[in-house]
Amino acid sequence: MTDSEPDVHALLPSAEDIAGYRRDGYYVSGRIFSDDLLAAAVEGSERLYRGEYDERFAWSDDPAVDPHFGVPFTDRTRSRADGYASFHSLALRALARHPVISSIAAALTGATEIRAWKDQLIYKAPASGPGENEGVTGFHQDKRYWPTCRSDRMITAWIPLHDCSTRNGCLVVIKGSHRWRNNHALVTFDERNQDYIKSELINSEGDELVEVPLQLRCGQVSFHDCYTIHGSYPNVSDAPRRALSVHLQDGENRYRDLNFLSSAKPVFLHSHDLICRTTEKGLPDYSDPDIFPTLYRGTAR
Numbered sequence: 001m002t003d004s005e006p007d008v009h010a011l012l013p014s015a016e017d018i019a020g021y022r023r024d025g026y027y028v029s030g031r032i033f034s035d036d037l038l039a040a041a042v043e044g045s046e047r048l049y050r051g052e053y054d055e056r057f058a059w060s061d062d063p064a065v066d067p068h069f070g071v072p073f074t075d076r077t078r079s080r081a082d083g084y085a086s087f088h089s090l091a092l093r094a095l096a097r098h099p100v101i102s103s104i105a106a107a108l109t110g111a112t113e114i115r116a117w118k119d120q121l122i123y124k125a126p127a128s129g130p131g132e133n134e135g136v137t138g139f140h141q142d143k144r145y146w147p148t149c150r151s152d153r154m155i156t157a158w159i160p161l162h163d164c165s166t167r168n169g170c171l172v173v174i175k176g177s178h179r180w181r182n183n184h185a186l187v188t189f190d191e192r193n194q195d196y197i198k199s200e201l202i203n204s205e206g207d208e209l210v211e212v213p214l215q216l217r218c219g220q221v222s223f224h225d226c227y228t229i230h231g232s233y234p235n236v237s238d239a240p241r242r243a244l245s246v247h248l249q250d251g252e253n254r255y256r257d258l259n260f261l262s263s264a265k266p267v268f269l270h271s272h273d274l275i276c277r278t279t280e281k282g283l284p285d286y287s288d289p290d291i292f293p294t295l296y297r298g299t300a301r
């Protein structure tokens with residue numbers, strides 16, 4: 001594939017694909033990104049791990065926003081998730097803000113506007129031995145991390161920077177789990193015991209728990225609903241598994257104030273609330289174009 005722009009229309013999901021996403025809670029795209037863009041993204045992530053930022057912001061050194069800011073990544077035996085990679089690396093921004101990603105997100109969710117919400121650059125180191133739980137991403141629901149978001153239509157694009165299989169710990173989704181809303185405990189990204197999450201925490205409302213490993217060729221992207229339960233197992237290959245998660249909000253998403261009863265000691269505080277502009281009422285504005293740029297505006301399909 002050359003580095004020419006991909007054909008947006010050819011990559012948009014069909015009506016059948018959209019119905020599949022709404023039924024099962026996930027969708028796998030065709031090949032969106034070229035080898036060149038992905039190679040640049042790998043290089044961009046290595047630069048971040050050395051503490052080299054292409055662009056800096058007023059909050060780029062604030063560990064309250066992200067404890068990884070400016071901290072070189074030396075311990076390659078565990079995983080690491082950097083929360084603002086697309087702000088600091090232009091190569092990663094090219095993936096996160098790519099028009100094909102937001103167009104697909106709009107088609108799948110039915111939203112007429114898609115804004116950036118957040119991204120996460122994830123490095124899953126090879127596990128040091130068989131049977132180790134190293135590098136596991138615990139099964140979780142993304143929306144549980146964003147209780148201050150009023151929307152239930154948020155969506156995540158998961159962009160691997162190379163081929164991903166069960167061997168190097170590809171993303172695994174639980175089919176249809178976006179309908180299981182009584183799962184407030186699933187803030188379990190950092191829990192490594194998947195069996196515990198599956199047997200003790202997930203409430204599947206009587207449905208069978210069907211895990212689907214999303215094995216992707218480089219350039220492909222998977223999308224999951226903000227309530228779809230997903231995670232990943234150890235990387236038993238001998239190379240790191242690298243992916244950029246791009247979390248997106250629909251244009252209707254607004255901040256909801258869950259601290260109104262306990263404003264002296266806020267319970268729900270997203271790192272974004274520290275850096276985005278505020279509304280007239282002094283509340284975080286989730287449409288601040290500096291933090292949440294609009295990536296798609298169009299008509300509902």
Ligand SMILES: O=C(O)CCC(=O)C(=O)O
Pocket residue numbers: 122137142156157158171230231232243245246
């Ligand atoms: O890459 C992983 O292991 C987890 C990614 C994830 O949680 C997400 O994309 O929402």
Ligand SMILES: [Fe+2]
Pocket residue numbers: 140141142230
């Ligand atoms: Fe997630």
